[in-house]
Amino acid sequence: xxxxCREHDIAIRASNLSKHYTIRERKRERLKRLVLNKxxxxxxxxxxxxxxxxxxxxxxxxxxxxxxxxGKSTLLQIICxxxxxxxxxxxxxxxIAALLELGSGFNPEFTGRxxxxxxxxLLGMKKKEVKFKIKDIIEFADIGIYIDQPVRTYSSGxxxxxxxxxxxxxxxxxxIIDEALAVGDSYFTQKCMRFIQRFKKKGTLVxxxxxxxxxxxxxxxxxxxxNGEIKYNGTAKDALxxxxxxxxxxxxxxxxEVKDVRxxxxxxxxxxxxxxxxxxxxxxxxxxxxxxxxxxxxxxxLITHDNREIESEDYGGEEACIISTRLExxxxxxxxxxxxxxxxxxxxxxxxIARKRIESLIVGFILKDDKGxxxxxxxSFNSLISDEEYSASQGELIRAEFIFTMPLLRAGHYSIxxxxxxxxxxxxxxxxxxxxxxxLESQCTSIAxxxxxxxxxxxxxxxxxxx
Amino acid sequence: xxxKFLASFRKNLMLIEIFTRREIEERYKGxxxxxxxxxxxxxxxxxxxxxxxxxIFKAKWGTLSSYDPDQGALVFAINLFAxxxxxxxxxxxxxxxxxxxxxxxxxxxxxxxxxEVLGIKIASSALFHGIISAMVLIVITAINEGRISPNIIMxxxxxxxxxxxxxxxxxxxxTIGVFVKDISQITGSFINIMMFMxxxxxxxxxxxxxxxxxxxLNPIGYxxxxxxxxxxxxxxxxxxxxxxxxxxxxxxCELCFRLLKAKERKFGDII
Numbered sequence: 001x002x003x004x005c006r007e008h009d010i011a012i013r014a015s016n017l018s019k020h021y022t023i024r025e026r027k028r029e030r031l032k033r034l035v036l037n038k039x040x041x042x043x044x045x046x047x048x049x050x051x052x053x054x055x056x057x058x059x060x061x062x063x064x065x066x067x068x069x070x071g072k073s074t075l076l077q078i079i080c081x082x083x084x085x086x087x088x089x090x091x092x093x094x095x096i097a098a099l100l101e102l103g104s105g106f107n108p109e110f111t112g113r114x115x116x117x118x119x120x121x122l123l124g125m126k127k128k129e130v131k132f133k134i135k136d137i138i139e140f141a142d143i144g145i146y147i148d149q150p151v152r153t154y155s156s157g158x159x160x161x162x163x164x165x166x167x168x169x170x171x172x173x174x175x176i177i178d179e180a181l182a183v184g185d186s187y188f189t190q191k192c193m194r195f196i197q198r199f200k201k202k203g204t205l206v207x208x209x210x211x212x213x214x215x216x217x218x219x220x221x222x223x224x225x226x227n228g229e230i231k232y233n234g235t236a237k238d239a240l241x242x243x244x245x246x247x248x249x250x251x252x253x254x255x256x257e258v259k260d261v262r263x264x265x266x267x268x269x270x271x272x273x274x275x276x277x278x279x280x281x282x283x284x285x286x287x288x289x290x291x292x293x294x295x296x297x298x299x300x301x302l303i304t305h306d307n308r309e310i311e312s313e314d315y316g317g318e319e320a321c322i323i324s325t326r327l328e329x330x331x332x333x334x335x336x337x338x339x340x341x342x343x344x345x346x347x348x349x350x351x352x353i354a355r356k357r358i359e360s361l362i363v364g365f366i367l368k369d370d371k372g373x374x375x376x377x378x379x380s381f382n383s384l385i386s387d388e389e390y391s392a393s394q395g396e397l398i399r400a401e402f403i404f405t406m407p408l409l410r411a412g413h414y415s416i417x418x419x420x421x422x423x424x425x426x427x428x429x430x431x432x433x434x435x436x437x438x439x440l441e442s443q444c445t446s447i448a449x450x451x452x453x454x455x456x457x458x459x460x461x462x463x464x465x466x467x
Numbered sequence: 468x469x470x471k472f473l474a475s476f477r478k479n480l481m482l483i484e485i486f487t488r489r490e491i492e493e494r495y496k497g498x499x500x501x502x503x504x505x506x507x508x509x510x511x512x513x514x515x516x517x518x519x520x521x522x523i524f525k526a527k528w529g530t531l532s533s534y535d536p537d538q539g540a541l542v543f544a545i546n547l548f549a550x551x552x553x554x555x556x557x558x559x560x561x562x563x564x565x566x567x568x569x570x571x572x573x574x575x576x577x578x579x580x581x582x583e584v585l586g587i588k589i590a591s592s593a594l595f596h597g598i599i600s601a602m603v604l605i606v607i608t609a610i611n612e613g614r615i616s617p618n619i620i621m622x623x624x625x626x627x628x629x630x631x632x633x634x635x636x637x638x639x640x641x642t643i644g645v646f647v648k649d650i651s652q653i654t655g656s657f658i659n660i661m662m663f664m665x666x667x668x669x670x671x672x673x674x675x676x677x678x679x680x681x682x683x684l685n686p687i688g689y690x691x692x693x694x695x696x697x698x699x700x701x702x703x704x705x706x707x708x709x710x711x712x713x714x715x716x717x718x719x720c721e722l723c724f725r726l727l728k729a730k731e732r733k734f735g736d737i738i
Contacts, residue, residue, distance in 0.1 A: 021736065081579050083735035098578075105578035107571065110489065117485055122578050127481050 010093065011174055011204040012056040012079060017088035019049040019074050019228075048074040050228045051088070056221075058094075058173075061205040063219035063236050065212075065243050071228040072208050076100060076178055079206065094173025094204065097123050099163055108152035112143065112162055115151055119163075123170040133169050141165035142188075160184050168195050175199055176206045186370045186413035190436060193217070193372035212240045213451070217373040298342030298408045298453075301441045302327055316432040320392075320420040322352045325365070325437035327416070330403065342408035342442070343455055350400045350418045352432065354392035361390050362421040362428060363400035367440075370413040375452050378402060381425050408453030409442040416440070470717065472583070472634075472724035479581045486588035491595055509600040512551075513607065516544035530673045541611050545604060546695060550667035552600045553691045556633060558658045559593040564637040565644030565651040568734060575734045582731050583724060586637035594630050601626075601694075608698055621703040622694065628709075628716040629690045635716075635723035642727045645734055666691050 023044040049071045056062050064072050077083045078090060080098045105122065106115045116137050120130045138147050141161045146154060154162070161184060167175065177196070184192065196218055199205065209215050215222060215236055222239035224232040232239050326349045329340040340346050350363050364379030380390070380400055392398050416438040421428040447453030476483065495504050520526045521540040528543045529535065567585045574580035601622070609615040644650045665687045666674070674682055682688040689712075696702045704712075 077576070077735070082576055084732045100577050105573050105580065107573065109493075114485065114489065118482065119578065121481050121485075122580060 009058045010055055010091070011058045011060070012054075012093075012206070013089075013091040014055075014079075015053045015089045017049055017052045017075070017078060017085045017090060018047065019071075019078065019083070020086045021046045021048060048228050049078070049085070052225075052228070052230055053088075054223055054230065054233055056204055056206065058204055059200075059202075060221055061200050061207060061219040063215035063222035063239070064206065064208045064225060065210075065215060065222055065239060066225035066231075070225040072225055073100070073178060074228075075225070076176055076206065076208060080176060092174070095124055095170075096174045096176060097167040097170045097172035098176035098178070099160075099167055100176070100178045106151045106159065106163070109150055111150055112141075112147040112154070113138070115162065116166055119166045120170065123167065123172070125170060137165045137169050140168060140191075157184050157188070161188055164188075164192055164195075168192075168199075172203065174204045174206065178208045179210060186415075186439065187436065189370050189413075190368075190372060190415060193370075194435065197372060211371070212244060213369070213373060214371045216240060217371045298446060299443045300340050300342060300406065300409060300414075301443065302338045302340065302438065314432065314434050316420075316430055317434075318431075319356050319422075320352050320354050320358060320361075320431040322350060322418055322420060322432050322434045322437065323397075324349070324351045325416060325418045325434070326351075327438065327440075329406075340406055342406050342447075342453065344406050346404065346406045348402040348404070348416070350402075350437075352398055352420050354394060354396050354398060356394050358392045358420075358422050358431070359389070360423060361392055361398070362423070362425075363398075364419050364421065365402065366417045366419075368415050368417060369410075369451065370415075373451070375409070375414070376407065378404075379419075379421075405455060408447045408455075409440075410447060410451060411442050414440040414442065470721055471728070472721055475581060475583050475724070476587070479584055479587075482581065482584050483587050483591070486584055487591040487595070490588045490592040505596060505599045506603065509548075509552075509603045513544060513548050513603065516547050517541055520544055520547065529670060539611065541607070545608060545611075545699065546670070547668065548600075548604055549695050549698060550665070550691045552597055552604065553629070553694055554662060554665060554667050554687060555600075556593040556597045556629070557636075557661065557687050559596070560589055560633045560637045561640065561654050561658055561661075563589045564640035565654055567637075567641050568645050569738060572738045575738055582641075582734065583638060583727060586634060586641055586727070589637050590630060590634040593633060594626070597626070605698060616701045618701055618703040619697060621709065622697050624709045624713060625690060625693050625697065625704070628713040629686075631713075631716040631720040632686050632690075635720035638720075638723040638727040642723075642730050645730070645737055661685075661687065664688075670695075 023046060052071075052075060054062075064075065066072050074083070076098065077100065078085050079092065080096055080100065081092075082100075105119050107118070110118070113134070116134055117130055120133070120137070121127075125133070141147070141158075141164075143154070143158045143161055146158060151159065151162075164184075175196075196205065196207075200218070205218065207215065207218050219236040221234065222232075222236040223230055224239045224243050232242050327340060328347050328349070330345040330347055331341075348365060350365060352363070354361075362379050362381040364377065364381075366377035367375045369375055415436045417433070417435050418437045419433045420431045422431055423429055491502070491505075495501050498504060500507065517540060520543045526543045527536070527538060528546045529538075564586065567589065568575060568582065571580075571585055574585075575582065605615070605619060640650065640654075664681070665685055666682060671679070671682050671688065671692045682692075693704055696704070
């Protein structure tokens with residue numbers, strides 16, 4: 001009963017929050033006016049927030065979206081308490097940790113270590129707690145010897161690493177993250193996203209980002225702000241759709257241009273219809289050849305590295321241990337082996353060593369983007385049509401191969417997570433789960449919309465004859 | 468009436484420690500001798516004063532009518548030094564306070580920060596340097612006179628009150644400094660004026676009787692005079708006098724603290 005009640009608790013309740021700034025006359029003008037005994041000119045009032053009301057329940061993840069200057073940061077600052085609202089009421093239940101813009105609360109002259117101490121105390125940690133956690137924080141931030149240098153010598157990426165590491169270890173009830181993670185590299189962004197996903201299970205999250213995918217992957221609810229007012233308050237998906245629609249109207253001119261190029265390609269491709277059958281069999285986009293010789297070629301670079309050096313987060317590994325995850329293209333191109341093209345047939349090899357006998361093993365992988373959003377994933381169990389079960393003896397080297405058509409990917413960083421499990425789909429034990437076993441980078445792409453492109457078998461435009 | 472600023476001290480002890488340590492270290496950052504300079508500087512100053520004022524100027528401490536013609540070479544120098552120690556504490560606080568909030572904008576705008584810590588670190592660092600210098604002074608005086616009086620303990624009460632006066636002033640100036648940026652421009656002249664208005668280069672007795680009430684109103688003058696009386700003349704003020712003085716300082720400090728806390732919420736909008 002009690003737990004049920006808690007779930008309905010309100011973490012943040014805002015009613016009619018408004019924030020007005022008055023833009024005053026310049027000091028010198030004011031002096032002149034006082035001396036000459038003139039009347040004051042009209043004082044300009046700017047309203048950054050106008051009667052904003054909303055509620056966030058415990059455990060919710062709320063996204064706040066909107067253009068620059070729509071009042072997102074002002075709202076967050078009021079929630080954190082660093083500025084006060086002109087009118088309205090705010091109720092916050094729980095300990096807040098916030099990552100507001102770059103370098104939240106850092107003194108640039110102090111070293112990283114000192115800034116950790118200060119910020120940890122400000123977040124409500126006790127002296128003992130700080131001493132206990134500082135090692136973990138430094139490890140999470142992972143900025144090496146810079147930790148004892150003044151923060152002013154840091155790059156923006158390092159500042160964000162440090163800031164995130166601190167709030168991640170402060171064990172807050174409510175976490176507020178303002179568009180900040182964008183400056184970290186893809187490893188760190190992934191790490192933060194995983195942390196945020198874990199945090200969501202126990203805490204309340206307020207998340208601000210201009211990146212719709214990031215909001216969608218993290219938040220279940222969202223508020224759309226426009227000129228300091230709430231334009232929409234509801235599910236993240238709907239809010240983003242409304243936001244995207246209003247942006248699209250403005251960008252429609254650009255879209256026309258892209259369409260032109262696409263039409264041209266379709267025209268040229270029309271002449272190659274004879275090869276259609278082959279494409280059907282291989283499940284290929286009928287424009288592949290032309291795309292792959294154009295600037296729209298979806299080159300996906302495989303970033304290779306030694307498995308032991310990557311800062312991937314694992315769990316398990318005692319009973320089965322993944323030793324390599326490799327992707328190779330199966331089309332015989334003479335290119336760089338570190339490049340695969342979207343739409344090409346590829347093979348993913350996952351090799352692992354069984355440290356004990358494994359009955360009915362499952363090998364799986366997930367392809368994720370840099371926001372931690374899963375693009376696709378599959379495992380060996382899904383593909384077993386027969387009742388046959390694979391097993392491994394102790395010390396055996398096992399390789400799983402997945403052959404599939406690489407989807408066209410949007411430009412950005414991607415990672416492959418591989419895992420070994422024992423059991424069946426409904427009931428299994430993860431033996432080894434390795435995040436970021438492999439990194440991919442997609443440079444440019446021909447996909448029109450969505451996170452990944454499917455091979456189009458044909459696109460045609462005709463004029464049906466009227467009778 | 469609850470004394471709120473003391474509660475804040477208890478609550479933010481750890482932050483105060485970090486910030487004050489930093490403030491003190493900052494001054495000697497990168498030097499080879501490090502914090503030894505806190506000790507070396509006053510010794511050098513005292514030597515120079517002795518050389519210049521006693522040996523070259525042949526200056527005597529006291530008014531024309533009342534000075535002791537047989538006073539030693541050190542007397543002028545140590546009297547001047549005592550005045551300067553007290554005055555420098557005031558000067559340090561006045562120079563740093565008006566712009567301190569502005570300089571720490573990150574703490575004001577991005578996190579919930581007990582803003583009073585900034586004033587505390589300024590006053591505490593000034594007190595620290597003052598205490599080191601005072602120790603040099605007391606040791607030199609003890610060697611010079613060949614004895615040390617237990618009454619010297621009274622100086623802790625005197626300076627405790629003085630610390631609260633300075634702390635209140637730091638809070639006051641840092642609050643005003645946010646709203647009126649001109650403050651930090653005027654402090655330079657103000658410090659200079661106060662240096663001559665306070666009995667740093669002269670004893671209080673040298674002030675004409677008609678103007679003497681001015682030095683009594685000036686809290687720095689009072690502290691300088693009492694410090695000299697305790698260390699050099701072994702004439703400590705009475706306990707009652709000290710208690711009244713400490714309580715007054717405490718009230719001043721509390722008022723300034725409340726002013727700061729009342730205006731604190733506006734800082735984020737202005738900076």
